[in-house]
Amino acid sequence: xxxxxxxxxxxxxxxxxxxxxxxxxxxxxxxxxxxxxxxxxxxxxxxxxxxxxxxxxxxxxxxxxxxxxxxxxxxxxxxxxxxxxxxxxxxxxxxxxxxxxxxxxxxxxxxxxxx
Amino acid sequence: xxxxxxxxxxxxxxxxxxxxxxxxxxxxxxxxxxxxxxxxxxxxxxxxxxxxxxxxxxxxxxxxxxxxxxxxxxxxxxxxxxxxxxxxxxxxxxxxxxxxxxxxxxxxxxxxxxx
Numbered sequence: 001x002x003x004x005x006x007x008x009x010x011x012x013x014x015x016x017x018x019x020x021x022x023x024x025x026x027x028x029x030x031x032x033x034x035x036x037x038x039x040x041x042x043x044x045x046x047x048x049x050x051x052x053x054x055x056x057x058x059x060x061x062x063x064x065x066x067x068x069x070x071x072x073x074x075x076x077x078x079x080x081x082x083x084x085x086x087x088x089x090x091x092x093x094x095x096x097x098x099x100x101x102x103x104x105x106x107x108x109x110x111x112x113x114x115x
Numbered sequence: 116x117x118x119x120x121x122x123x124x125x126x127x128x129x130x131x132x133x134x135x136x137x138x139x140x141x142x143x144x145x146x147x148x149x150x151x152x153x154x155x156x157x158x159x160x161x162x163x164x165x166x167x168x169x170x171x172x173x174x175x176x177x178x179x180x181x182x183x184x185x186x187x188x189x190x191x192x193x194x195x196x197x198x199x200x201x202x203x204x205x206x207x208x209x210x211x212x213x214x215x216x217x218x219x220x221x222x223x224x225x226x227x228x229x230x
Contacts, residue, residue, distance in 0.1 A: 002159075002161075031216070033216075033217065033218075035218070042220060042222050042223070043206065043218075044220075045217035045218060045219070048216060048217065055216070056215045056216060056217060088158060090160060092160075092218075094216075102216075103148075103150070103162060103165055104210075104218060105162065106152075106159070106160035106161075108157075108158075109158055109159070109160075111158075
């Protein structure tokens with residue numbers, strides 16, 4: 001158990017809908033990362049938050065947004081869902097200090113299926 | 116941009132034997148980290164081993180060890196005394212020590228253990 005929790009584990013929804021994925025980092029970790037794992041794109045970095053602030057952005061679509069709350073949990077919001085958004089979404093957390101080579105520990109993932 | 120290449124989509128090994136998974140990467144940075152993550156059928160991403168680029172000594176974790184060749188930009192994983200529980204996808208990942216802290220992943224190697 002990595003100490004990172006994600007809810008829900010599975011999500012089935014329809015095209016055009018909006019969903020929210022939730023992540024709680026390991027106790028004390030200030031950085032949260034979101035990754036998408038799909039068959040055609042592999043594992044891709046979406047976005048990072050550090051202590052409530054956006055720190056880095058990757059290949060995140062404009063239809064997707066995220067935030068990190070004062071209690072350090074994070075939510076990834078996916079809207080206007082398309083079939084191609086079906087994937088496994090991972091949250092990872094690291095670090096008490098930004099910019100230091102901290103290991104990222106992954107949550108169990110949320111499996112999203114868009115029908 | 117950094118890239119990570121895993122040229123072996125699939126590997127197999129007899130139980131109790133030794134297997135080596137290959138990974139090469141490309142970066143212009145001198146200070147970075149390399150990781151091997153394991154993804155079993157449960158889809159959980161589990162850290163196997165980590166290597167700091169400034170360390171010449173190869174990292175080891177029990178039956179897992181790496182061969183880090185910085186000049187060649189090569190980072191292979193050796194699994195000794197292979198066990199059935201080692202069956203999984205193995206991902207090589209790169210992370211810069213400064214700047215963007217995202218993980219850049221290879222495409223993975225699926226390891227099968229033959230009883």
